[in-house]
Amino acid sequence: MKNFQIIKALSSSSAVTGKAKDNSSMFIAGGTNLVDLMKKNIVAPDKLVDINGLDLKKIEFLKGKVSIGALAKNSQVAEDVSIKEKYPLLALALAAGASQQIRHMATVGGNMLQKTRCSYYYNTDMPCNKRVPKSGCGAIGGSNRMAAVFGTSDSCIAVHPSDMCVALAALDAKVLVEGPKGKREIDFTDFHRLPGNTPEKDNTLDSRELITAVEIPDNNFTKNVHYLKVRDRTSYAFALVSVAAALDIKDNTINDVRLAMGGVAHKPWRLTETEKFLKGKTISEDLFKQAGHLSMKGAKGFGDNNFKLTLGENAVAEALTIAASK
Amino acid sequence: MASKKTNQDKVTPEDASSRRDFIKKSGLFTALALTPPSLVMASDKKWDEKIAEYLETVPLSIEVNGTKHNLNIEPRTTLLDLLREQLQLTGTKKGCDHGQCGACTVHVNGTRILSCLSLATMQQNAQVTTIEGLSKGKKLHPMQEAFIKHDGFQCGYCTPGQIMSGIACIKEGHANSREEISEYMSGNICRCGAYHNIVDAITEVKEGGKEI
Numbered sequence: 253m254k255n256f257q258i259i260k261a262l263s264s265s266s267a268v269t270g271k272a273k274d275n276s277s278m279f280i281a282g283g284t285n286l287v288d289l290m291k292k293n294i295v296a297p298d299k300l301v302d303i304n305g306l307d308l309k310k311i312e313f314l315k316g317k318v319s320i321g322a323l324a325k326n327s328q329v330a331e332d333v334s335i336k337e338k339y340p341l342l343a344l345a346l347a348a349g350a351s352q353q354i355r356h357m358a359t360v361g362g363n364m365l366q367k368t369r370c371s372y373y374y375n376t377d378m379p380c381n382k383r384v385p386k387s388g389c390g391a392i393g394g395s396n397r398m399a400a401v402f403g404t405s406d407s408c409i410a411v412h413p414s415d416m417c418v419a420l421a422a423l424d425a426k427v428l429v430e431g432p433k434g435k436r437e438i439d440f441t442d443f444h445r446l447p448g449n450t451p452e453k454d455n456t457l458d459s460r461e462l463i464t465a466v467e468i469p470d471n472n473f474t475k476n477v478h479y480l481k482v483r484d485r486t487s488y489a490f491a492l493v494s495v496a497a498a499l500d501i502k503d504n505t506i507n508d509v510r511l512a513m514g515g516v517a518h519k520p521w522r523l524t525e526t527e528k529f530l531k532g533k534t535i536s537e538d539l540f541k542q543a544g545h546l547s548m549k550g551a552k553g554f555g556d557n558n559f560k561l562t563l564g565e566n567a568v569a570e571a572l573t574i575a576a577s578k
Numbered sequence: 579m580a581s582k583k584t585n586q587d588k589v590t591p592e593d594a595s596s597r598r599d600f601i602k603k604s605g606l607f608t609a610l611a612l613t614p615p616s617l618v619m620a621s622d623k624k625w626d627e628k629i630a631e632y633l634e635t636v637p638l639s640i641e642v643n644g645t646k647h648n649l650n651i652e653p654r655t656t657l658l659d660l661l662r663e664q665l666q667l668t669g670t671k672k673g674c675d676h677g678q679c680g681a682c683t684v685h686v687n688g689t690r691i692l693s694c695l696s697l698a699t700m701q702q703n704a705q706v707t708t709i710e711g712l713s714k715g716k717k718l719h720p721m722q723e724a725f726i727k728h729d730g731f732q733c734g735y736c737t738p739g740q741i742m743s744g745i746a747c748i749k750e751g752h753a754n755s756r757e758e759i760s761e762y763m764s765g766n767i768c769r770c771g772a773y774h775n776i777v778d779a780i781t782e783v784k785e786g787g788k789e790i
Contacts, residue, residue: 253654255634258699280700287656287695288676300653302700351765352750353683353692353743487764 253290258300264308264430264462271301272432272460279303279462281323282357284350285366294367294376294383308361308464311335316470319428322361322463326416327352329360339468341498341510344479345419351488361463364417364427364443365454368410368518369490370398381407382451397556398492401548401564402517408451409554412444412519413490419479421520422496422512425468431461440466444519451518473498473510476578480571481514482563491515493563495571506530511543511572516551516564523547526568535576544569636699642667643711651698658682658693661708669709669738673767680766683739683746684708690746692765709738712745720788721745724779732770740766744780745790753784 258280261267271277277299280286289295308321311332318339320329329335330346350358367373372380372390379388391399391409399409417440425440444455457463476499483489494514500507509530511523526547533539544565551561635650642665651660658675661667661684673681675694682694685707712719721741724730731737743766747753752762759777768776783790 255652255654258636258653258697280697283697283700284677284692284695287697290654291676300697304700351680352746352752352762353680353690353765354677354695356689357691357695487761 254293254296256297256300258302260302260305262305264303264306264464267301267303267306268431268460268462271299271462274299277301281359281362282325283362284354284358285362289367292374292376294374303462313338317467318470320360320466320468322359322465324360325356326350326358326360326363327355330355338470338474339423340475341423341473341477341479341496342416342419342468344477345415345494345496348479348481348494349415360416360466363414364420364463364466365457366412366414367454369413370410371395373410382410382447385450385452392554395556396554398490398515399554399557400517401551401553401557401560402521403446403519404517404552404554405447405449405451407449408447408518410447410451410518411515412454412517414520415479415481415491415494415514417444418494418496418512418514418520420466420468421522422498422510423468423471423473424510425466427463428465428467429457429461430464431458435464437467441520441522447518454518471498471510472500472508476501476575478571478575478578480567480574482567493560493567495567497568497571497575499572499575501535501576504535506533506535511547511568513547513564513568516560523568525549530572537573540569540572540576541565543572638699638701639703640698640701640706641704642706643708653697653699655698656694657684657686657696657698657701657706660698661693661706667708667710671735671738673736673739678767679736679739680743681736681739683742683766685742685746688749690743707742709741712741719745720783720786720790721779724783724786725776728775728779728782730772730776730779732768732772736766736768736770740768740772740776744776744783747780748784748790753780756781 259270261270276297278297280300280302308323310321311324312319313334326346330343336343370391372378373383378390381387381389389408400411420440427438427440427443429436442456478497481491481494483491491514493516496512498510509527511526513521526543529546530543547568548561548564553561636653638649638651640647658672661670670684670693671681673679677692677695682692683690684693686704721744725741743763747762753759756777759780
């Protein structure tokens with residue numbers, strides 16, 4: 253790891269100012285992804301701005317929403333009694349991510365900025381447009397079992413690795429950020445972006461902006477929810493495909509529904525078409541099978557990951573079935 | 579990561595405190611700059627090696643297993659390397675060094691974390707417990723006893739991390755069934771396959787109800 257300077261930010265505005273002064277500076281919170289990337293020389297900042305001293309750790313239940321500070325730890329949110337009660341889908345998704353040691357370190361803000369786990373991104377001997385723009389993509393035509401099936405481009409087929417973000421995309425969350433030009437809100441589904449010709453940009457955050465909080469509006473998805481994560485081993489592995497399903501059911505009829513998938517795209521993949529299809533319909537095994545089929549419409553495999561097309565259909569149907577049966 | 583020769587032996591608390599004051603004074607009003615750029619230049623200009631070493635390091639106060647240390651470290655030093663290479667506490671193991679195996683699990687302020695992914699400089703004034711800090715004199719910690727009884731280690735390399743996680747697992751309230759123990763121990767990888775015995779050991783300590 254290249255040596256660096258580290259400064260401790262005392263306020264969010266000083267953090268933004270401190271970072272903006274240097275070209276090669278980065279914020280550090282939990283560091284679970286950043287320190288790893290620095291060890292591998294994939295990122296090599298000259299300066300780190302340690303934001304752990306900032307007052308951004310609180311989970312606040314406000315009128316009509318919850319506000320989760322960007323520095324709240326993943327385990328803190330996953331095990332918060334009120335989060336489990338009011339936003340159980342988020343708690344389930346968080347508990348499915350990483351290991352407890354990492355969840356104790358990782359923060360909500362940092363989780364959103366987690367880099368892809370595409371093996372070509374991690375292997376500095378291989379081309380990767382995300383790591384080195386215009387160097388090519390090793391995954392297209394290479395080993396691409398983990399790769400995306402939606403929203404891909406000729407330059408990148410990497411997937412976003414977070415579980416938490418899949419739940420947040422489903423739950424209509426908003427991201428609160430602060431930058432040199434002031435504060436702004438970003439709809440969660442607009443936060444991460446598709447690769448296009450600039451896969452090095454993971455999100456729509458300005459490089460000088462700091463995530464301060466995530467807000468989730470109140471909803472009726474407190475019972476019939478499920479986060480299904482399909483992976484190569486029982487625990488502590490990234491998703492091949494994951495599904496966040498939330499149902500609001502009355503008399504066997506779907507009043508309202510939210511659906512998003514992980515492991516299938518460069519961003520958490522919200523399934524709005526399937527949501528429209530399910531709304532107002534009566535629950536049945538066949539309905540959920542149709543929903544699974546509809547969800548994978550337009551998906552495209554790259555060889556090794558063709559199995560995700562069938563797996564995705566089945567995973568959506570399974571997640572809906574489990575959610576409905578709770 | 580390259581490890582710089584430790585200079586902790588040369589540092590008295592007075593030295594450390596005057597260095598802290600010096601560096602604080604050179605900081606910004608809004609942010610405490612620990613390594614001002616002008617000082618990093620020392621090494622670029624090939625000044626005397628000792629001066630360069632002094633200027634490149636940052637002060638760190640940390641308590642490990644009840645002993646306070648005032649150290650000077652490079653910002654890039656991980657907590658794992660600090661423990662093993664500067665403090666000679668080699669009980670905590672370096673497995674993958676990338677957060678994938680859990681061999682480096684320690685408790686920081688009572689919470690289990692991965693020391694390989696923690697920058698030591700970010701653990702200012704932290705209280706760290708490693709495997710060496712569990713026993714009281716010759717009396718082993720109940721979890722250590724249980725691991726021996728149930729043969730919860732085979733090659734033994736992952737064992738310190740497993741024991742630290744096992745204790746945390748109970749303290750966190752996640753040892754209520756074999757399935758839950760397996761899930762919450764999943765960040766600790768045992769390649770030799772002692773998993774079954776590890777779950778037995780944790781279950782026994784949980785059910786034994788001893789203070790841990």
